[in-house]
Amino acid sequence: xxxxxxxxxxxxxxxxxxxxxxxxxxxxxxxxxxxxxxxxxxxxxxxxxxxxxxxxxxxxxxxxxxxxxxxxxxxxxxxxxxxxxxxxxxxxxxxxxxxxxxxxxxxxxxxxxxxxxxxxxxxxxxxxxxxxxxxxxxxxxxxxxxxxxxxxxxxxxxxxxxxxxxxxxxxxxxxxxxxxxxxxxxxxxxxxxxxxxxxxxxxxxxxxxxxxxxxxxxxxxxxxxxxxxxxxxxxxxxxxxxxxxxxxxxxxxxxxxxxxxxxxxxxxxxxxxxxxxxxxxxxxxxxxxxxxxxxxxxxxxxxxxxxxxx
Amino acid sequence: xxxxxxxxxxxxxxxxxxxxxxxxxxxxxxxxxxxxxxxxxxxxxxxxxxxxxxxxxxxxxxxxxxxxxxxxxxxxxxxxxxxxxxxxxxxxxxxxxxxxxxxxxxxxxxxxxxxxxxxxxxxxxxxxxxxxxxxxxxxxxxxxxxxxxxxxxxxxxxxxxxxxxxxxxxxxxxxxxxxxxxxxxxxxxxxxxxxxxxxxxxxxxxxxxxxxxxxxxxxxxxxxxxxxxxxxxxxxxxxxxxxxxxxxxxxxxxxxxxxxxxxxxxxxxxxxxxxxxxxxxxxxxxxxxxxxxxxxxxxxxxxxxxxxxxxxxxxxxxxxxxxxxxxxxxxxxxxxxx
Numbered sequence: 314x315x316x317x318x319x320x321x322x323x324x325x326x327x328x329x330x331x332x333x334x335x336x337x338x339x340x341x342x343x344x345x346x347x348x349x350x351x352x353x354x355x356x357x358x359x360x361x362x363x364x365x366x367x368x369x370x371x372x373x374x375x376x377x378x379x380x381x382x383x384x385x386x387x388x389x390x391x392x393x394x395x396x397x398x399x400x401x402x403x404x405x406x407x408x409x410x411x412x413x414x415x416x417x418x419x420x421x422x423x424x425x426x427x428x429x430x431x432x433x434x435x436x437x438x439x440x441x442x443x444x445x446x447x448x449x450x451x452x453x454x455x456x457x458x459x460x461x462x463x464x465x466x467x468x469x470x471x472x473x474x475x476x477x478x479x480x481x482x483x484x485x486x487x488x489x490x491x492x493x494x495x496x497x498x499x500x501x502x503x504x505x506x507x508x509x510x511x512x513x514x515x516x517x518x519x520x521x522x523x524x525x526x527x528x529x530x531x532x533x534x535x536x537x538x539x540x541x542x543x544x545x546x547x548x549x550x551x552x553x554x555x556x557x558x559x560x561x562x563x564x565x566x567x568x569x570x571x572x573x574x575x576x577x578x579x580x581x582x583x584x585x586x587x588x589x590x591x592x593x594x595x596x597x598x599x600x601x602x603x604x605x606x607x608x609x610x611x612x613x614x615x616x617x618x619x620x621x622x623x
Numbered sequence: 624x625x626x627x628x629x630x631x632x633x634x635x636x637x638x639x640x641x642x643x644x645x646x647x648x649x650x651x652x653x654x655x656x657x658x659x660x661x662x663x664x665x666x667x668x669x670x671x672x673x674x675x676x677x678x679x680x681x682x683x684x685x686x687x688x689x690x691x692x693x694x695x696x697x698x699x700x701x702x703x704x705x706x707x708x709x710x711x712x713x714x715x716x717x718x719x720x721x722x723x724x725x726x727x728x729x730x731x732x733x734x735x736x737x738x739x740x741x742x743x744x745x746x747x748x749x750x751x752x753x754x755x756x757x758x759x760x761x762x763x764x765x766x767x768x769x770x771x772x773x774x775x776x777x778x779x780x781x782x783x784x785x786x787x788x789x790x791x792x793x794x795x796x797x798x799x800x801x802x803x804x805x806x807x808x809x810x811x812x813x814x815x816x817x818x819x820x821x822x823x824x825x826x827x828x829x830x831x832x833x834x835x836x837x838x839x840x841x842x843x844x845x846x847x848x849x850x851x852x853x854x855x856x857x858x859x860x861x862x863x864x865x866x867x868x869x870x871x872x873x874x875x876x877x878x879x880x881x882x883x884x885x886x887x888x889x890x891x892x893x894x895x896x897x898x899x900x901x902x903x904x905x906x907x908x909x910x911x912x913x914x915x916x917x918x919x920x921x922x923x924x925x926x927x928x929x930x931x932x933x934x935x936x937x938x939x940x941x942x943x944x945x946x947x948x949x950x951x952x953x954x955x956x957x958x959x960x961x
Contacts, residue, residue, distance in 0.1 A: 362799075363798055363960060363961040364961070378799075379803070383699055384800055388799075393795065396792035396793060397792070397793055398787055405715060405719035408719075409716045410712070412711040413704055427692065448678060472678070485692060
């Protein structure tokens with residue numbers, strides 16, 4: 314269980330993370346979605362106690378990571394690709410980490426085996442491809458067999474086989490009851506991996522939602538209607554429980570009723586319809602829409618242009 | 624440094640050598656350092672040419688079985704991660720990168736090589752120098768010039784042991800596994816400090832014995848029981864090790880290899896030049912506080928410089944610098960985001 318409460322990080326005048334609160338529950342994969350520069354990595358570093366929050370708290374299993382007795386055995390993290398000395402072998406990198414938490418040496422071999430690096434265990438890690446480096450990072454995160462795991466953009470640089478392997482790994486870890494928090498800027502990737510998503514934009518929480526709900530809400534629950542009697546039709550539809558948005562082009566975007574129901578309502582009213590079409594925004598579009606609006610909102614109130622957090 | 628080289632030059636000139644040995648020694652230093660840097664850079668580049676080992680394959684299709692993670696198979700032990708776990712980890716870190724072996728090798732080569740050159744040179748010109756110039760000859764200091772030069776290699780190791788964690792991103796993995804930054808720093812200082820002391824002492828003793836062996840009769844040579852000789856040999860090792868810890872402290876403060884190395888070299892080589900440019904009355908008082916004069920005093924067994932601390936006091940002053948720089952480094956380490 315990871316709990317963030319009012320997590321805020323300022324870098325000078327720039328606000329990287331702004332009052333972020335969310336829960337990451339065990340047993341499911343929780344995605345952490347946001348455009349590049351929205352504060353995902355900063356949040357992950359704050360969870361790990363590497364960056365100090367300006368305000369707010371974040372705990373893993375009820376404690377700050379800095380207070381854990383055996384940190385590696387409770388939380389593992391893949392925070393950046395290639396976070397190892399290029400001159401050190403894969404085995405030496407894992408060994409020096411294992412020793413900090415008194416983990417047995419065989420654990421290093423087990424993990425090298427798991428991520429498919431046994432054959433190159435004694436090669437200097439600087440020679441590794443991006444994907445191999447990523448897998449070494451995953452091995453490091455899993456070293457202590459921790460109950461909570463953080464992965465920052467774990468599929469970056471992986472080939473299709475590697476991406477599929479990571480997906481299976483994440484789902485497997487969650488199925489074992491672990492708390493899995495995985496960031497990505499790709500909605501499509503999350504829709505295949507995550508059960509739940511925490512969506513942020515410009516450092517603020519947009520929403521935390523089950524992926525199924527997000528799909529249901531955005532994918533085919535939207536009907537475009539054009540009618541000369543838009544006002545009357547709109548009222549009638551709202552009485553039926555629909556949410557109506559009057560678009561700039563004069564059309565109505567109807568959510569909460571499907572095309573059939575909208576047609577019935579129009580017939581009862583005797584309204585003329587010029588268009589009645591179910592619209593299916595993709596998940597990717599839904600995500601863009603959500604994060605765009607956060608950018609608009611922030612853009613209207615603060616002047617600095619967004620930059621990638623250091 | 625400049626101080627000692629000047630003294631060495633005077634010695635050699637006195638013995639009619641016109642400083643050939645010294646020039647050769649300096650050339651050796653420059654060549655070795657350049658060669659080491661070039662080699663390390665080339666190796667780094669070679670390391671970056673990537674290899675590829677395919678990822679383990681999951682069952683095709685996304686609905687297939689999940690990847691099973693082998694459990695640790697042991698409950699979380701009682702207690703918490705201990706300082707000795709961090710010591711073990713830091714020792715692994717230090718011995719599993721090549722820069723450690725390289726810098727130690729350079730320490731040996733410089734320490735013994737320059738000592739051999741300086742003492743052999745002195746010996747070869749002994750007969751041709753007037754007898755009165757033999758009076759002030761310091762066989763102990765002459766044989767320890769090498770280890771004094773080797774301070775740069777030990778300093779480089781001290782810098783790299785800390786700064787490479789930042790340049791490679793390893794620091795994030797380190798602090799994720801062991802969030803107590805002060806304990807990590809203490810473990811790093813202790814492991815490196817012990818290695819530096821043991822190594823510098825070994826090289827110091829070795830260069831002393833080598834140098835004295837080369838100062839064959841009629842040249843005067845020293846033994847460990849000669850006045851001040853043991854102090855100079857032991858002190859030289861401690862001095863070099865202390866500089867290594869100073870370098871590590873600078874790296875903790877600055878985090879960047881280039882910045883910390885520049886600061887380290889600047890303190891040893893540039894600071895004396897700046898101080899020298901000051902009015903004499905002022906410069907002599909200030910110079911006694913500079914590490915190079917402290918070091919020179921430690922090595923010297925003949926005569927004493929009125930504008931210098933006595934050897935052990937000087938070492939104490941240096942120790943204060945080491946503590947000061949590392950305390951500042953520690954404060955920054957705890958306060959800054961990793």
